[in-house]
Amino acid sequence: MTPFTVLTSVAAPLLRDNVDTDAIIPSREMKSTGKTGLAAGLFAPWRYLSPGSRDPDPAFVLNQPRYANAHILLGGDNFGCGSSREHAVWALAEYGIRAIIAPSFAPIFAGNCIRNGVLPVVLDRGSVATIAAANEPVTIDLAQQQVEAGSQRWNFAIGAEAKAMLLEGLDGIELTLKHRERIAAFQRADRLARPWIYFSTQP
């Protein structure tokens, strides 16, 4: 996973509430069992003029020339709600989005972001609107937990583990396997206390 340290980019405003993962990538764009080849389907229902076509809708924010190289997305409340499909984050990451700034995120989506090197930044609605209106390059410094646009700065909160995983590009599985012994010990004790939880053979 690519570490996330400091990112400077123009930020594309998509200030709608409840942007769902069906909009970020509709199921019909998830044609293979792999994680790649999804960027073309990103925001397909809004980005293209008609379903299934690839004719860009000039009104959609990512089709506007000034946001052509945006690596940051500005969103509304409850961003990424709906289906747990990780394809939504794979599509965003493959397209080049490395951070999303929004007033709140749906929990599964936020977890998927962190596991794919995409930083979800929570700032209040007013601050997101200010950043959108400033229309200047935005810098996100994860170590400092700070967003900077023009002359203004905002601090944001993020869990210590999520921060460490993003900063160092760590894989959660490796981190967890360091605790292999403790996990095994828990399972041994739990198997005795709650044997019905563990079906060892096919009934």
Place this chain on the structure above:
Amino acid sequence: MDHIVDTRRGRNDRTLMPGGQAFITETRSAAREAGITLFDVTDPDQGIVHVISPELGIVLPGCTLIAPDSHTCTQGAFGALAWGIGSSEAEHALATGVLRLSRPKTLRVTFTGALSPGVTAKDMILTLIARHGAGGGKGHVVEFAGETVTALDMEARMTLCNMATEFSAMTGIVAPDEKTFAWLEGRRYAPAGELRAQAVKHWQPLHTDEGAQFDAEIVIDASSIEPMVSWGTSPEHSIGISGTVPSGAPERALLYIGLETGQRLAGTPIDAAFIGSCTNSRLSDLRRAAALLKGRRVAPGVKALCVPGSMHVKRAAEAEGLDAIFEQAGFEWRESGCSMCFYAGGESFAPGSRVISSTNRNFEGRQGPNIRTHIASPEVVAASAIAGCIADPRELRS
């Protein structure tokens, strides 16, 4: 095998969804290689995961259960901590047997009073989301509590917990009680005999202590709830069936759905009706819909489908003759699966259709490009199918 499988009679690995067949065959060979039990396309136990896991007694009170599907929260109805995850977390769980997570915040939603006739768990959860927003749950674990919840049967509790994800909660949970324990008895993977006695003893104290502090509390008078129906493109865009599209409704949602502020929902013509999904496809759901459909006909021009949540539900419904009631009313009677709850390039309704649906999401394009979805209870779907327009099931009853 639920999202991708075909639900038409005589199905096999072929599906109308692009890439669907490869998904099915790759899942089958990967499961075989890893020694994982698969409830395959033609398995008598096949069905929607959140329907078959309880049916088979896989979910149990006090267990931790995860699946890479957002509606895993359905199974919180059994007093399990059950929640949806992405693919990376699923990989993590398979590789390590555990997940890494921070302790979530807690929210208790207490429902008081009795539900009016014709009002269901679906209307309870839509009321909560309509009043407090689709983001209202903000990553909390939501305990559904109160006399109204205790009075619900297990299938209704599953419907209630199912849409916790539509409230942006991490999950929903209901304290297990005697109803829960009785429901699980004799199910294939549930403990039996001496082990069951031991388990029930362990399950009995799994409830919130009196005086426990939650991070947040919501109280809803359930007697004030009426059958709900959505008017827009988020589950928070829902109102009582006698209501009108509220002022201040987002223009984008109105444009998509083709309604105007102040317009009554009841009486809006529909093109299709769908009963199914992990929200409302269990035997009790089908029975309640069939009670309204019996001896009646779907309005001309309305495409109507019923897709049981599992093959077990399908067989049980057929044993009671529900299939005949649905078919005589003009509904298609399908094999089990997720079907048209979502669109993946396969089957859909006619372009631009307005669909009344017992599902959980009314997002833009959820059931197909430009399909306009109104989510509601199976009763509202059945009554609307008969009327040919969005209709109040209480008027049919009387």
